[in-house]
Amino acid sequence: MLENIGETVDAVLEPLLGRVLIRKGKVLKIGDREIDFHPSFRLLLQTKLANPHYQPEMQAQCTLINFTVTKDGLEEQLLGEVVKAERPDLESLRAGLTKQQNDFKITLKTLEDDLLKRLSSAGPDILSDSALVINLETTKKTAADIELKVEEGKITSVKIDEARDRYRRAAARASLLYFILNEIYKINPMYQFSLKAYSVVFKEALARAEPAEDLEGRVKSLLDSITFSVFVYTSRGLFERDKLVFLFLVTLQILQCDGKVDARELDFLLKYAVAPEVSPFPWLSNNSWGGIIALSKMDAFENLDKEIEGAVKRWQKYTDGEAPERDKLPGDWKNKTPLQRLCIMRALRADRMSYASSAFCEENLGTKYVEARTPPLEKSYEESNCYTAMFFILSAGVDPLKVSENRLLVYTIDIYGKYSVDLEKLGRKLGFSTDKKNFHIVSLGQGQEIVAEEAMGVSSVNGHWVILQNIHLVAKWLATLEKKMEETFDNPLPEYRLYLSAEPAADASYHIIPQGILESAIKITNEPPIGMWANLHKTFSKLQSESDSWTSNS
Missing domain, CATH: 3.40.50.300 (P-loop containing nucleotide triphosphate hydrolases)
Structure with a gap:
């Protein structure tokens, strides 16, 4: 096995990968040396790269096996860790039940093989073979007992899964955050994190979670501890200019996971693909008015343009404010969701979006996220x-x-x-x-x-x-x-x-x-x-x- 290979492999291995054999027997030429090739020889290449790109020739010569963890797979792994920490009795019972079910399968297979072996070696009169008949009866009884226990195990397994699922939100949040970390290398390739290191942070977050009187409160405490621990762990290794980007990404992903993000609103916020419209107000640019018109076509912002035209002074005062992201929107618009208010800010005051994004994150996750300090070296x-x-x-x-x-x-x-x-x-x-x-x-x-x-x-x-x-x-x-x-x-x-x-x-x-x-x-x-x-x-x-x-x- 060759471990930790990169995206390119030394040319000296090409004859080995392609099995370029010399006709005088089974001989392989590697560099200047001729080496005997055994039919049972296998070459395993392993890489730590998460998304490697190999030459087509190499891919054709090898069988590629991807062991990269998936989001659902990681969620199941982390759910096991959460339950092990919160309800060790439950996880122990589940592990024991899984082992029992596997043992039953092995026992049934052994009985089946033994019975087939006896039948194949039996004489022409099977009924006169008392040992075979006794074995058949024993196998039948054992199989019936196992089938009954398997059904009981299934019922127990359902109850265990129901109890474990109460902690699934914490595992889902942790899995979501890990895959966010996996993407921020696109901001800067120095921002790369391993699952092994992440698992340590995750377990420490479970241990630090505040106790609660009931299960719902405990799950909320776990969610907060996991999210904040991952945020602090990650942000201390980010440049200042990228910390808000990371926090905003975390906030949006959490809201999306909770079903609180409208796709059209998010698309407007991120792309702002609007055509400028002639603004009827000197204090509002054509580009801003184009954004207002585009928003007014969505159900959540219906008649926004008319509302502004009907209350010009209030909207101008809001728009011209020193920090409008901290002020309330005029009229009933102040009751809109944080994301909807952010969309309006995007149209009216694009220059305040970094401050508005910070306020958006603070409103959804809490003040400690925007005031978080890099931990001291100690x-x-x-x-x-x-x-x-x-x-x-x-x-x-x-x-x-x-x-x-x-x-x-x-x-x-x-x-x-x-x-x-x-x-x-x-x-x-x-x-x-x-x-x-x-x-x-x-x-x-x-x-x-x-x-x-x-x-x-x-x-x-x-x-x-x-x-x-x-x-x-x-x-x-x-x-x-x-x-x-x-x-x-x-x-x-x-x-x-x-x-x-x-x-x-x-x-x-x-x-x-x-x-x-x-x-x-x-x-x-x-x-x-x-x-x-x-x-x-x-x-x-x-x-x-x-x-x-x-x-x-x-």
């Missing part, structure tokens, strides 16, 4: 382990991983709103530093690949920390890095930690970071937050963290 460290790397996605043109006066600063930010996290300070707090020679810093480039490999090997064996800076500068070595990571994660000491950093490519076509590295790592971006409010929160969080540190050390 929190991310607590979630890491010796088998998982932490990957810092750098802002283009910024080198936050720099050594200054023997201090490794992951973020160098001042009190005026710039965020700072000192990785070396965290290391010193936990007993890791360059002075103790258990914190290894390798800046890649200029032939440092061998140094990096040695540092990883030493660190995994001795439980050290190692940070590999700017791995995007060594494109040809990245495949080797991925293999080395698998080696060091095989059996490391619990204290071992691997930190990586890289800049994203300027264009997706130049993306070089292997999918396997990105999917398995905890990703963190190094951008300062946008806006004074967010920056103040970051500053106070940092001061609080430092204050706690001083208190614990005093």
Whole structure:
């Protein structure tokens, strides 16, 4: 078996894939060597790529088997995890019942085979063969007993499934969120996540869910915990410009799953495929009026254009407002659904759509989603382990991983709103530093690949920390890095930690970071937050963290 192949396979394997045999016996030529070919030989190729594209010739030479999880399949898996956490007795009963049903099938097959064997070896007078008759009666009785137990098992299985289905909404939400994560690589190829890492987040969310007095309340608590945990886990690895896009996508998908989104309204909001109309008002552009006319043709917005013409001052005041997304729409239009109000905002004030989208998400999911802060480095460290790397996605043109006066600063930010996290300070707090020679810093480039490999090997064996800076500068070595990571994660000491950093490519076509590295790592971006409010929160969080540190050390 050849594991972790890419989209291209070495040409030396082509004779093997095509079974190009030389006529002098069964001999295969691989490179310059002739190798005997055994008829029982099988070649298995495995890839971690979620959607690989292979050459037509290779596809014709191989049998492709897709083990990628489906949405429904993942929902069933996650439902099992939810029930195991919430009702372990129920899941245990289900597992036992499944095993019992399988045992019954095996028993029936064994009895059937034994009976057929006896019949085939019986003499001409079957009725005089007392052993065969007794065996036949025993088989008949056993089969009847099993059939009765199978029917009882089916009834029990239905009751178990009914009880399990009460938690299905939580599993469906988790499955939905995972497939959203699977799509955001289209925004930036650095945003890639594995099911293995997602499963860890999911289980932690189940454990953190607030208790409730009844089952309905508990399911709602699970839904909230799962959604927010996945949002925080994902958004800390997104650039600021993409966080709202991700949150908006999550909100829309949840509403769609709940059947609360009209397809025509969503199409209008996303595409805005309208023709400009001559506006009767100087304060409203032709493009905006065209949007109003298009909306008025939908049942939910019937007579919207006439309403505006009949209450010009109120609509002008609303439209000219400094933050209309926070104001109520005139008349009964304020009672429209959040999505419908967003459609009206799209037509009247397209320049406020980012703020309106944020308000839309806040109204549907809650304030904590729009005010969510990137967890401090200490929190991310607590979630890491010796088998998982932490990957810092750098802002283009910024080198936050720099050594200054023997201090490794992951973020160098001042009190005026710039965020700072000192990785070396965290290391010193936990007993890791360059002075103790258990914190290894390798800046890649200029032939440092061998140094990096040695540092990883030493660190995994001795439980050290190692940070590999700017791995995007060594494109040809990245495949080797991925293999080395698998080696060091095989059996490391619990204290071992691997930190990586890289800049994203300027264009997706130049993306070089292997999918396997990105999917398995905890990703963190190094951008300062946008806006004074967010920056103040970051500053106070940092001061609080430092204050706690001083208190614990005093």
